[in-house]
Amino acid sequence: MLFRPAKALAAATMLLGLPALADETVRISGWGGSEVAIVNGLLTNVLAEKLAKEGITVKYEPVDGDFSQFIINGLSAGTAPDLFYVDVFWARSIFSAGQAAPVTQDVSGFAANLLEAFTYDGKLYAIPKDFNALAVHFNKDIFDDAEVAYPSDDDTWTTLQEKLLAVHKALPEVDGLCIVPEYARFGAFALSTGWSPFDRQGKTVLDERFRRAFDFYTGLVKSGAAVMAADAGQSWTGGCLASERAAIAIEGAWIISALRDSAPNMNLGTVRMPKDPESGKRGNILFTVGWAVNAASKVSKAAAKVATLLTTEEAQQWVFEQGLALPSRTGLADNPWLRGGRPEQMTSRVILEGLSDDHVTPYFFGDVGGSWMQPINAALNSVILGEADADTALASAQSALDRMFAK
Amino acid sequence: MLRVSSDERSAWLFVLPFTISMTLFFVYAIIRTAYYSFTEYDLFKAPSFVGLSNYIALVSDELFLIALRNTIGFSLIVTTVQTVLALALAVLVNHAVRARGLIRTVFYLPSIMSSAAMTLIFLWLFQRDGFMTAIVGTVLAYRRHVLLFFIGFAALQGALVLNARRSYEGVSIFDPFFLLAAAVGALALVVACAFSGLLPVFDNDLLISWLNTQRHFLFMPVTLWSVALMNVFTTVPTLMLLFLAGLQSIPSALYDAAEIDGANAFQRFRHITVPALRPVTFAVVTMGVIGTLQMFDQVAILGDAAPLASRVTLAYYVYENAFPAGASSRIGMASAAALVLGILTIAVVYVQKSVGVKERAE
Numbered sequence: 001m002l003f004r005p006a007k008a009l010a011a012a013t014m015l016l017g018l019p020a021l022a023d024e025t026v027r028i029s030g031w032g033g034s035e036v037a038i039v040n041g042l043l044t045n046v047l048a049e050k051l052a053k054e055g056i057t058v059k060y061e062p063v064d065g066d067f068s069q070f071i072i073n074g075l076s077a078g079t080a081p082d083l084f085y086v087d088v089f090w091a092r093s094i095f096s097a098g099q100a101a102p103v104t105q106d107v108s109g110f111a112a113n114l115l116e117a118f119t120y121d122g123k124l125y126a127i128p129k130d131f132n133a134l135a136v137h138f139n140k141d142i143f144d145d146a147e148v149a150y151p152s153d154d155d156t157w158t159t160l161q162e163k164l165l166a167v168h169k170a171l172p173e174v175d176g177l178c179i180v181p182e183y184a185r186f187g188a189f190a191l192s193t194g195w196s197p198f199d200r201q202g203k204t205v206l207d208e209r210f211r212r213a214f215d216f217y218t219g220l221v222k223s224g225a226a227v228m229a230a231d232a233g234q235s236w237t238g239g240c241l242a243s244e245r246a247a248i249a250i251e252g253a254w255i256i257s258a259l260r261d262s263a264p265n266m267n268l269g270t271v272r273m274p275k276d277p278e279s280g281k282r283g284n285i286l287f288t289v290g291w292a293v294n295a296a297s298k299v300s301k302a303a304a305k306v307a308t309l310l311t312t313e314e315a316q317q318w319v320f321e322q323g324l325a326l327p328s329r330t331g332l333a334d335n336p337w338l339r340g341g342r343p344e345q346m347t348s349r350v351i352l353e354g355l356s357d358d359h360v361t362p363y364f365f366g367d368v369g370g371s372w373m374q375p376i377n378a379a380l381n382s383v384i385l386g387e388a389d390a391d392t393a394l395a396s397a398q399s400a401l402d403r404m405f406a407k
Numbered sequence: 408m409l410r411v412s413s414d415e416r417s418a419w420l421f422v423l424p425f426t427i428s429m430t431l432f433f434v435y436a437i438i439r440t441a442y443y444s445f446t447e448y449d450l451f452k453a454p455s456f457v458g459l460s461n462y463i464a465l466v467s468d469e470l471f472l473i474a475l476r477n478t479i480g481f482s483l484i485v486t487t488v489q490t491v492l493a494l495a496l497a498v499l500v501n502h503a504v505r506a507r508g509l510i511r512t513v514f515y516l517p518s519i520m521s522s523a524a525m526t527l528i529f530l531w532l533f534q535r536d537g538f539m540t541a542i543v544g545t546v547l548a549y550r551r552h553v554l555l556f557f558i559g560f561a562a563l564q565g566a567l568v569l570n571a572r573r574s575y576e577g578v579s580i581f582d583p584f585f586l587l588a589a590a591v592g593a594l595a596l597v598v599a600c601a602f603s604g605l606l607p608v609f610d611n612d613l614l615i616s617w618l619n620t621q622r623h624f625l626f627m628p629v630t631l632w633s634v635a636l637m638n639v640f641t642t643v644p645t646l647m648l649l650f651l652a653g654l655q656s657i658p659s660a661l662y663d664a665a666e667i668d669g670a671n672a673f674q675r676f677r678h679i680t681v682p683a684l685r686p687v688t689f690a691v692v693t694m695g696v697i698g699t700l701q702m703f704d705q706v707a708i709l710g711d712a713a714p715l716a717s718r719v720t721l722a723y724y725v726y727e728n729a730f731p732a733g734a735s736s737r738i739g740m741a742s743a744a745a746l747v748l749g750i751l752t753i754a755v756v757y758v759q760k761s762v763g764v765k766e767r768a769e
Contacts, residue, residue: 076450093735097451231535369734378714
């Protein structure tokens with residue numbers, strides 16, 4: 001019989017309960033842009049020692065372009081990384097196809113609604129790494145020049161609209177708010193009325209509550225309180241704020257990095273989403289990303305370990321304090337960094353508060369996917385452009401949604 | 408015993424690489440697509456046979472019917488317009504005596520731009536308060552000026568030609584010198600009237616939705632008309648070059664003989680140019696039909712800048728089903744729609760070959 005030293009060493013290691021000497025390589029993947037700085041920073045500044053101690057080498061593959069297509073192609077071809085980002089918007093298509101391994105470690109420190117966003121069929125399939133929600137960002141100098149009170153946390157739709165109209169009246173070249181005819185922004189208003197995207201039967205009903213929010217949102221342009229972003233030469237509301245075409249923008253914390261480049265000296269303020277004057281409640285949309293382990297990974301245990309390390313309180317605090325992303329761990333909500341007055345600190349504080357708004361819904365739409373938004377977006381668009389009245393547009397949207405669910 | 412000649416062997420060797428790639432990427436792919444079109448498949452679980460369900464779902468899907476209508480309308484409009492424009496431009500460039508090379512290069516420039524870059528430029532031009540709206544706004548504001556210019560131009564040209572015909576026979580109504588003189592005269596008339604305050608300038612605050620709209624014009628969404636304009640702008644130059652090559656291969660003796668026989672410019676174009684260009688026209692129309700039926704990139708780049716129903720084409724419908732945003736892939740539906748698109752393309756090309764432009768010159 002031949003003597004095999006490697007096998008003998010492995011057997012001895014197992015018997016003695018010592019950590020494996022063999023280095024395991026875990027391929028991880030996320031999107032490009034600022035995420036490259038976050039993950040590289042974590043791997044080199046925070047986790048290098050811990051990973052070495054675990055005997056894990058991490059190979060990071062950032063992807064610019066359409067990340068969901070990259071992952072779907074990779075998973076179907078068997079070439080996907082061991083650990084990868086899943087956006088709540090398309091995570092369900094990965095979970096339902098059995099391509100992610102359920103999370104087994106303790107996740108008690110994470111925000112409950114973020115865990116719920118990544119739960120499918122009663123099982124958690126991804127560890128939330130960060131999140132974002134909507135808030136009202138405003139240019140204090142514009143409000144000062146117009147001699148109008150700043151937006152506040154106590155604003156309702158009505159009081160905010162009055163302030164926007166007052167700004168436009170005082171400074172005709174400035175519009176109050178830039179809006180886009182998209183559920184991704186309008187949805188927060190609809191949710192604050194208590195309307196839910198899906199009823200108990202799993203269908204969508206555009207009821208009176210939805211109609212109230214719809215009339216308010218589309219009426220903003222007609223009243224002169226807002227302008228369509230496209231008509232201001234912008235593709236998003238943050239562009240209008242940066243170019244000082246609009247006094248406020250409704251966006252997530254991602255606006256900070258955009259303003260850092262395009263309007264670094266802006267005197268920025270951020271407050272929470274306005275309340276529905278009838279219900280007195282706030283609504284918000286949750287945008288979140290998690291780490292999921294590839295169900296077919298040959299190093300799934302090591303990949304799960306990397307996911308845990310990347311989302312520890314220490315790791316999230318580092319990311320948080322760099323002003324790069326908002327933590328998914330509730331323990332960090334009391335972090336002293338949040339009490340600072342810099343724009344990123346103020347915005348992070350407000351958006352963290354938005355996580356516990358009255359009606360918060362993750363940005364995903366079940367098995368229907370993004371198609372669900374199309375009838376609503378088309379209705380918003382046609383009414384804002386004056387091509388249809390609300391009755392006609394909403395009847396058409398409801399019938400399109402009914403057809404979608406009938407399939 | 409059958410012996411294969413050396414020439415024949417060489418010929419087979421030359422076509423072998425293309426035959427292999429055709430087999431791999433076309434024959435195999437089409438067989439797989441046909442198979443998937445009878446299954447339900449999400450790229451992960453094994454495909455399950457569902458018979459004709461995908462095809463039945465297709466014909467009852469309103470978005471598919473819209474995509475089909477949009478595709479046929481788009482193909483009809485763009486193929487016709489780009490063929491006529493390319494031919495007209497080729498004739499014009501062919502007649503240019505000076506700087507023909509420069510003119511040809513300038514006209515060809517739009518074709519060398521990537522369609523992605525061109526679409527982004529057009530997105531900017533087509534903004535509601537953008538350049539295209541400004542042009543329409545200016546024309547509407549100065550509509551009296553424009554009207555007076557054309558009336559003055561026609562009157563002057565008519566007067567000049569009639570006057571000339573009193574002295575010389577055979578003066579063309581399109582005499583270039585008179586055209587230029589009439590244009591200058593009409594322009595002077597407009598400027599004089601404008602300065603004397605006789606022509607009002609109309610106020611307008613136009614915001615035209617070129618892309619972001621659900622309105623229709625005739626049988627097609629306004630959005631697709633805008634995309635058609637964009638598409639024509641980028642494809643005409645390439646097709647113009649094909650026509651130009653065809654024009655330069657027509658013997659000049661034919662034109663000389665026709666001229667001696669008394670044929671005017673239009674008659675020479677109608678009876679010599681058009682029949683001689685039939686093979687090129689056939690190629691241009693066929694390429695146009697295939698390209699427009701498979702229109703994808705420009706509508707995909709438009710993205711959320713336009714409502715889906717206003718821009719969806721069959722090729723985009725296939726993509727929407729293969730990679731739906733935030734939902735599982737519907738490869739069965741995508742394959743069925745892709746086959747319908749393939750069959751439609753073959754059918755239209757066959758019909759155009761049978762009853763449209765003939766392949767051979769007269």
